[in-house]
Amino acid sequence: MNKISLENVSFSYSQxxxxxxxxxxxDIYSKDIxxxxxxxxxxxxxxxxxxxxxxxxxxxxxxxxxxxxKNLSLSDVxxxxxxxxxxxxxxxxxESVEDEIAFALKYQNYTLAQIEQTTNKMLELFNLNDIKKSxxxxxxxxEKQRLAIACGVAIKPKLMIMDEPTSSLDTENMINLVxxxxxxxxxxxxxxxxxxHDLDFINRIGDVKYMMQNGGVINET
Amino acid sequence: xxLDPRVKxxxxxxxxxxxxxxxxxxxxxxxxxxxxxxLMLLKCNxxxxxxxxxxxxxxxxxxxxxxxxxxxxxxxIISFFNINVITVxxxxxxxxxxxxxxxxLFSASILKTCSSREIIQGLxxxxxxxxxxxxxxxxxxxxxxxxxxxxxxxxxxxxxxxxIKKQTLKEKVKLISxxxxxxxxxxxxxxxxxxxxxxxxxxxxxxxxTSYYSLTLNKIDYIILMCNLLYVALFIxxxxxxN
Ligand SMILES: Nc1ncnc2c1ncn2[C@@H]1O[C@H](COP(=O)(O)OP(=O)(O)O)[C@@H](O)[C@H]1O
Ligand SMILES: [Mg+2]
Numbered sequence: 001m002n003k004i005s006l007e008n009v010s011f012s013y014s015q016x017x018x019x020x021x022x023x024x025x026x027d028i029y030s031k032d033i034x035x036x037x038x039x040x041x042x043x044x045x046x047x048x049x050x051x052x053x054x055x056x057x058x059x060x061x062x063x064x065x066x067x068x069x070k071n072l073s074l075s076d077v078x079x080x081x082x083x084x085x086x087x088x089x090x091x092x093x094x095e096s097v098e099d100e101i102a103f104a105l106k107y108q109n110y111t112l113a114q115i116e117q118t119t120n121k122m123l124e125l126f127n128l129n130d131i132k133k134s135x136x137x138x139x140x141x142x143e144k145q146r147l148a149i150a151c152g153v154a155i156k157p158k159l160m161i162m163d164e165p166t167s168s169l170d171t172e173n174m175i176n177l178v179x180x181x182x183x184x185x186x187x188x189x190x191x192x193x194x195x196x197h198d199l200d201f202i203n204r205i206g207d208v209k210y211m212m213q214n215g216g217v218i219n220e221t
Numbered sequence: 222x223x224l225d226p227r228v229k230x231x232x233x234x235x236x237x238x239x240x241x242x243x244x245x246x247x248x249x250x251x252x253x254x255x256x257x258x259x260l261m262l263l264k265c266n267x268x269x270x271x272x273x274x275x276x277x278x279x280x281x282x283x284x285x286x287x288x289x290x291x292x293x294x295x296x297x298i299i300s301f302f303n304i305n306v307i308t309v310x311x312x313x314x315x316x317x318x319x320x321x322x323x324x325x326l327f328s329a330s331i332l333k334t335c336s337s338r339e340i341i342q343g344l345x346x347x348x349x350x351x352x353x354x355x356x357x358x359x360x361x362x363x364x365x366x367x368x369x370x371x372x373x374x375x376x377x378x379x380x381x382x383x384x385i386k387k388q389t390l391k392e393k394v395k396l397i398s399x400x401x402x403x404x405x406x407x408x409x410x411x412x413x414x415x416x417x418x419x420x421x422x423x424x425x426x427x428x429x430x431t432s433y434y435s436l437t438l439n440k441i442d443y444i445i446l447m448c449n450l451l452y453v454a455l456f457i458x459x460x461x462x463x464n
Contacts, residue, residue, distance in 0.1 A: 054376055073386075074379035083380050089407075090370070091377035093399045104381035137406050155382050 001066055002030040002158060002191075004051050004081075009060035011050055020046045022215035023060070030065075030080075030159040030191035033181065033205050037197050038212030044195045045086065047212065048161050051193060052081045065158070082152030086163040088144045092136040097128055097147055100136050104155045122150040126180070142173040146180070153184060159191045160184070166198040178204045222262050225442040226335045226343035228449075232259060235449055236328035239456060240321050246313060248460040249320035255452070256327045263334045270330045281322045289315030337362060342436055351430060363411065370407045374400050 004027070011021040020043045028034050028051065038044050049055045050062060053069045062069040065080045085091050094100040101122050105115045123129045126146045131139065136147055145165065152160055166174045182205065184190045196202055202209065210217045236259075240252050260267055271278065294310025332340060337358040344354035378396060379385065385396055438446075 052380070054380075073384060074376060075382050075384035078380045078382035081380075085373070085377070090373040090403065091380070093374055093377065093403045095402075104383060107381075107383045137403065151381065 003065070004028045004159070004193075005063045006050070006057075007061045007063075009050060009057045009062060011046060011055060011057050019058075020215055021050065021057070024216055025060075026210070026217055028159070028193050029208075032207040033185060033192045033194065035202050035206040035209045036193070036195050036212055036217070037202065037209065039197075042212045043215045044212050045163055048083070048163050048193065048195050052083050052161055053077045054083070078155065078157070080158045082155065082157040082160045084145070084148055084152065084160065084162040084165060086165075086167060088148035089137060091148050091151070092144060094136065096133050097136055097139075098123070098132045100147060101150050101154050104151065108155075118154055122154050125153070126150040141168045142170075142176070145169070145173075145177070149180065153188060153190070156188070157190060159193060161193045161195075163195045164197075165194065166196060166201045171200075174198070174201055175204075177201075181205055222264070222441070224263070224445060225436055225438050226332075226339040227347060227436065227438070228442045228445050229263075229331050229335060230340075230343060230347075231446060231449055233328050233331050235453055237325050239453070240324040240328070243456075243460055244317065245460070246316055246320065248456070249317055249324065251456070251460075253320050253324045253327070256324050256331075259331060260327060263331065265330070265334050270333060274326055277326070278323075281319060281326075284322075285315040285319040287315075288318045338434065339436075342432060342434055345432070346436055352425070359415070363408070366411065367404055367408060370404045371400060374403050 005025075006027075007025050009021055009024050010019050012019045024047070036044050036047065046055065050057055051064075053062070053064065053072055053074060056062075056070070064072060064077055067076075069077070092100055094103050098119055101119045102115050105118055110118070123132050126149065128143070128147060128150060131143065136144065139147065149160070165177060169177060178201065181192060181194075185192065192205075194202075194205070210219055236252055236256050240249060243249060243252070257267070260270070289311040290306060292308065292311035292314040294308030296309035297307075298309065298312070299307040335343075341351070341354045341358050344357075345351050375385075378399065383396070385393060388396065
């Protein structure tokens with residue numbers, strides 16, 4: 001099945017601390033745009049990192065596209081899921097925008113022509129053509145984010161997780177992001193798990209909404 | 222036991238200097254044991270202190286082994302084809318290295334039992350310029366942040382579908398160089414932000430600086446300082462002739 005499922009998952013950052021995620025069960029389908037809302041510190045980021053195996057649960061089972069997450073490495077997870085950090089700068093490490101997009105492709109069985117073709121397509125799609133030689137860390141916030149998304153789309157994930165993607169965007173960039181998300185869902189069949197409490201943003205895209213509270217979730221719709 | 226940070230600094234200097242100057246197993250062992258006793262007297266949890274040094278200690282162990290393999294000696298324990306692999310002298314060399322590194326690591330941990338504010342104040346009252354001591358202490362505080370940035374980028378590379386374990390050695394080296402860039406860039410950026418924010422709070426706006434918090438040496442501090450001197454004297458008397 002194309003979904004991430006969590007069964008009775010608990011997680012704490014250290015044995016001495018309280019559980020951040022408490023006995024939580026939910027399914028996230030890759031056909032939907034799933035939204036998780038919740039107050040600061042309610043465990044949204046932690047939950048999203050559990051969903052792609054960056055953290056491993058202390059108790060319970062995480063299943064990622066029918067595979068037990070326990071036996072998966074992060075690079076296995078990357079075949080199905082891409083994770084956009086709240087601060088996309090953390091995931092940019094190459095010397096130019098072009099290189100950044102091509103990076104992952106070089107490690108797969110692509111020919112040079114195919115790599116170039118995919119890179120150009122992504123530059124086009126995300127409107128990054130004018131800055132393709134720039135140094136990624138010097139881009140603006142919106143550009144960094146578009147680049148980080150482009151890097152993910154290049155490796156064709158089935159689901160993309162985004163942690164508070166609008167937190168540093170102005171309204172124009174936010175609407176731009178909405179369009180990108182809808183386009184990716186429609187044209188590339190990518191599902192989304194989006195952490196956000198930006199109501200304006202959520203109302204424009206959400207299919208399924210959840211509310212997080214004290215390490216648990218309540219279904220909203 | 223609550224000690225003045227200056228006293229702790231002096232203990233640290235004594236132990237690490239002696240550990241570098243003296244070169245035989247017996248004196249190094251004495252230093253290491255004294256270091257452990259002091260840590261225990263200061264009531265610090267040695268296991269927890271060592272946690273961040275875990276990989277460093279592994280490295281020290283490996284280096285000690287390499288030391289013992291490559292040191293020459295007459296009392297051979299294991300040899301292949303006339304090449305002496307492990308000799309008694311080599312083992313002793315390795316052990317010396319191991320004890321020395323551990324003593325230095327452990328004595329540095331003595332400072333971990335006081336807060337950075339205390340260390341800065343201690344250094345300032347020892348007439349070290351405030352700017353310098355602030356910088357040194359802030360540098361230490363930033364290490365965990367650098368580590369976080371390292372692991373974030375490491376995760377990001379893997380989440381692009383690159384399995385680092387499966388790459389050739391050459392590729393691995395290249396991937397690690399990718400890690401360095403955002404870490405260094407991030408560090409410079411953080412440093413810039415910090416320097417701006419401390420200036421916005423009036424750092425060095427006036428030539429002199431008043432400390433609200435000031436340290437005074439108590440009776441126990443003087444006693445320990447005396448003990449420290451006595452320790453150095455005894456140590457040199459006992460082991461000075463051996464080298
Ligand atoms: N790396 C970490 N180490 C220890 N505690 C953490 C860490 N990250 C988050 N926490 C704690 O976990 C709780 C949930 O954090 P988080 O998942 O980031 O919340 P949210 O994203 O909903 O604001 C918070 O109380 C936070 O202090
Ligand atoms: Mg968060």
